[in-house]
Amino acid sequence: MSDPAQFESFVLAYQDMVFSTAVRLLGNDAEAEDVSQEVFVRAWKHWDDLSGSTTAGGWLKTVTRNLCLNHLQRYRARWKMFSDLAREDDDGEARALDFAAPETLDQALLTSDQRELLEATLPKLPKDQQVALVLYHFEDMDYADIATHLGVSLGKVKTDIFRAREALRKKLQPARDSVGV
């Protein structure tokens, strides 16, 4: 298979992963598509190394994540990552551990409607909460890594993730009640 044909297969195989990562971090389809294109253009530049590599997926994911974070920091003045840092009650871990409502949280099996609701709710979260949540749950980064990547305090990351989870739970709770989960 020639290089362009192989690259086309590569793009088709990974485009959903790259786009998913981008759209969950950016919360905007058009921007995610632009970033995804940039990721694959970079992959094309490094095609000699990537074409036979079994770690191409990891490479793409890392590049997508970094480009998204750069994009957010560079082009979004309204995204105030650095403006609303720690508040007085910012011990996110302690609050998260205090939180206990196991009777309502023991089941996380979602219906398709709930999944759609969850997907629609993610981009509506405050941007710093959304990014931290996505990096933790989808990108498998730990709190310290997220704090380092975003240049914010560990407490802020924990608080943001906690608040984002709570917002998702509150959003889904009526839906869960209505379907009797």
Place this chain on the structure above:
Amino acid sequence: METDTHRARGRHKPAMRCTPCGVAGSLRGVRRCRGSSKLSAAMKPDPKDPLAVWADQALRQLPARRAPATLAPRVLAASARQKTSAWHQRPWLDWPRHFQLLSLALFAGLVGAVVWFLAPHADAVSLANAKQSLAQTEGLRTVSIAVDVLSTLGSAMVMVLRSAHLWVIASACGAMAFLWCSCVGLGAACWRLAGDFR
């Protein structure tokens, strides 16, 4: 789960797809999604935190978002454009290494040549003539005064540099660098603190 592009081209069949990541499994050399299996095992949320466990389970059920049908054609067009464009039409950072080095050498040579040709003509008579013509032109007297002030300051600096010992100059440069770094560091620290207490 085939996209429009898949169907249109009819060559890529993503038989197995990692749900959270959306990586199709039929690509040569890609046996499994590496992004969600190995790492997720190590990154389970604290089981004592029911909210975290619930959120993790709920979010991981979300299927991968489908890339728009326009993405693949856009990427392929961009890569084709990149492949066919000449090296000098690309950004300088994408030039071949030897052309980058050559261009740097040429630029340095050009700057050197300009300095080498102009330096002998920058004598006192030429400067005085230039100043006189500036002063005679209405509206450029302010410029002439500024040139006077700057040239006086420059002469003073040259005199100081010539008379001072090397260690004095080095110390002054060191002090300036220290002050500069202190300003930058202090500014960064203030920025962080302001953010922390906001």
